[in-house]
Amino acid sequence: MTDWTETYRPTTLSEVRGNNKARDQLEEWAETWDDHRKSVIVHGSPGVGKTSAAHALAGDMGWPVMELNASDSRGADVIEKIAGEAAKSGTLTGGEAGRRLVVLDEADNFHGNADYGGSREVTRVVKDASQPIVLVANEFYEMSKSLRNACETIEFRDVSKRSIVPVLRDICRREGVEFEEEALEKIAESTSGDLRSAVNDLQAVAEEAERLTVDDVVTSERDTTEGIFDFLDELIKEKDAEGALRAAYDVDETPDDLLNWIEDNVPKDYEGAELADAYEFLSNADRWLGRVRATQDYSYWRYATDNMTAGVAASRRGEKGGWTRYGPPSYWSKLGRTKGTRNTRDSIAERIAEREGASVATARREILPFLSAMTHHCKNRALTVRMAAAYDLDESEVSFVTGSGSDTNKVESVVADAAELKAETAVEHSGTAFFEAERSSDDDGTAAAATDDSGDSDDSSGQQALTAATSDESDTGSVSDDTSSADDPDDDQAGLSDFM
Ligand SMILES: Nc1ncnc2c1ncn2[C@@H]1O[C@H](COP(=O)(O)OP(=O)(O)OP(=O)(O)O)[C@@H](O)[C@H]1O
Numbered sequence: 465m466t467d468w469t470e471t472y473r474p475t476t477l478s479e480v481r482g483n484n485k486a487r488d489q490l491e492e493w494a495e496t497w498d499d500h501r502k503s504v505i506v507h508g509s510p511g512v513g514k515t516s517a518a519h520a521l522a523g524d525m526g527w528p529v530m531e532l533n534a535s536d537s538r539g540a541d542v543i544e545k546i547a548g549e550a551a552k553s554g555t556l557t558g559g560e561a562g563r564r565l566v567v568l569d570e571a572d573n574f575h576g577n578a579d580y581g582g583s584r585e586v587t588r589v590v591k592d593a594s595q596p597i598v599l600v601a602n603e604f605y606e607m608s609k610s611l612r613n614a615c616e617t618i619e620f621r622d623v624s625k626r627s628i629v630p631v632l633r634d635i636c637r638r639e640g641v642e643f644e645e646e647a648l649e650k651i652a653e654s655t656s657g658d659l660r661s662a663v664n665d666l667q668a669v670a671e672e673a674e675r676l677t678v679d680d681v682v683t684s685e686r687d688t689t690e691g692i693f694d695f696l697d698e699l700i701k702e703k704d705a706e707g708a709l710r711a712a713y714d715v716d717e718t719p720d721d722l723l724n725w726i727e728d729n730v731p732k733d734y735e736g737a738e739l740a741d742a743y744e745f746l747s748n749a750d751r752w753l754g755r756v757r758a759t760q761d762y763s764y765w766r767y768a769t770d771n772m773t774a775g776v777a778a779s780r781r782g783e784k785g786g787w788t789r790y791g792p793p794s795y796w797s798k799l800g801r802t803k804g805t806r807n808t809r810d811s812i813a814e815r816i817a818e819r820e821g822a823s824v825a826t827a828r829r830e831i832l833p834f835l836s837a838m839t840h841h842c843k844n845r846a847l848t849v850r851m852a853a854a855y856d857l858d859e860s861e862v863s864f865v866t867g868s869g870s871d872t873n874k875v876e877s878v879v880a881d882a883a884e885l886k887a888e889t890a891v892e893h894s895g896t897a898f899f900e901a902e903r904s905s906d907d908d909g910t911a912a913a914a915t916d917d918s919g920d921s922d923d924s925s926g927q928q929a930l931t932a933a934t935s936d937e938s939d940t941g942s943v944s945d946d947t948s949s950a951d952d953p954d955d956d957q958a959g960l961s962d963f964m
Pocket of ligand 1: 468469470472473474479480481482483509510511512513514515516517600601602623631659660661663
């Protein structure tokens with residue numbers, strides 16, 4: 465069977481669903497390109513139709529497409545291609561004759577390609593382009609500020625369930641698949657905004673069943689995760705190093721996902737020195753995965769897998785028993801592993817560590833996720849502003865911590881207010897711990913250390929908080945303690961447990 469996401473890829477903008485505003489903006493941008501001659505950044509989560517929209521636009525405009533993928537080849541080659549192309553067509557006498565649409569996919573991946581002068585070169589080319597360029601990106605703030613400023617911006621939002629269901633229904637009709645309406649709703653619900661995943665899931669279930677029912681959908685969800693739970697049990701509690709490695713062969717997860725699963729669940733059973741050892745292996749695995757991403761050399765996967773399976777099993781001390789509630793990787797740990805965002809995460813963690821008197825590892829594993837949950841989507845705006853001020857976060861960092869990736873207005877206004885707050889209170893070097901003070905303060909956030917302008921190191925609340933943060937750190941087992949407090953129903957942070 466052919467891949468349905470390819471078969472049903474929109475060929476005209478009118479078939480791009482669930483993002484009408486963005487679609488209209490894109491059309492408008494193309495139609496007026498001769499007047500403004502600016503490139504456009506199309507950004508949003510994976511699978512919401514950004515690349516499809518760019519291609520569909522080209523189709524509608526009758527422009528041939530030239531597609532470049534930032535991570536396919538060395539940055540410099542890519543730049544050369546665009547620059548060359550732009551220069552060549554610049555010699556044409558203008559007009560529609562030589563018009564073509566340049567689609568620069570994964571435009572947020574030039575980040576870190578500094579060796580090739582990547583980001584700066586792209587910005588230069590984009591500014592002088594004599595052809596319309598659509599830059600497609602997941603992470604808006606992974607692109608340099610000068611690149612962002614040089615372009616127009618169009619945001620694609622996650623596709624709502626309401627928009628996903630009709631797409632699935634349409635595909636079923638065209639494929640002659642009988643279905644229960646609720647089955648489609650269930651798929652739409654579980655893929656949360658990602659239309660590509662929804663179409664993939666539909667195809668996977670439809671291939672197995674005569675008639676698509678809710679039960680099929682639920683069973684197939686369970687099938688894909690059952691294996692991993694058994695594996696975690698074996699890895700964490702039962703098998704020796706070699707056995708754990710072998711067991712991993714049967715798990716249907718990418719090494720990146722597998723690492724997330726292990727990292728989030730191992731602290732539920734390991735503690736103290738064994739946990740520290742396990743983390744050490746996991747961070748080695750993480751480094752190998754980084755190398756795979758950087759070099760596209762997948763033979764390194766083996767070393768990553770060795771570390772995360774055999775290494776973790778070998779770290780175990782003593783017998784483990786009982787039943788543990790393992791859970792899927794948190795949104796947070798997945799975030800930390802997407803390309804480029806790791807640097808952002810680590811740099812924030814360093815500042816938090818300094819401010820809270822904790823280690824960087826503690827800041828990363830224990831404090832950041834909480835901050836992230838507390839400031840999710842900047843819902844508690846006042847708190848988000850205080851946090852941005854306390855840790856000196858810029859736009860990309862605020863976007864990262866709060867998970868408001870594409871909501872640029874929100875993020876920018878938070879950073880602006882944080883700057884004002886800093887100017888008013890001079891909090892940035894006050895040396896008091898922000899996080900612990902916030903956490904122990906009332907939910908309305910009135911007792912925030914961050915707004916305390918004393919800057920005095922013997923300020924008592926700051927001192928207490930510092931002690932609390934430091935003592936947390938020496939207790940490696942506190943990872944799971946903290947996790948359980950996230951489930952505390954008294955905790956008024958909306959959606960906290962969903963998020964973790
Ligand atoms: N808005 C949409 N309308 C119709 N189909 C869509 C839409 N979004 C995604 N799809 C389906 O998902 C497939 C993948 O979409 P596409 O590659 O355009 O997503 P994307 O946002 O560019 O994702 P990524 O950032 O991962 O490249 C399409 O081929 C199509 O089948």
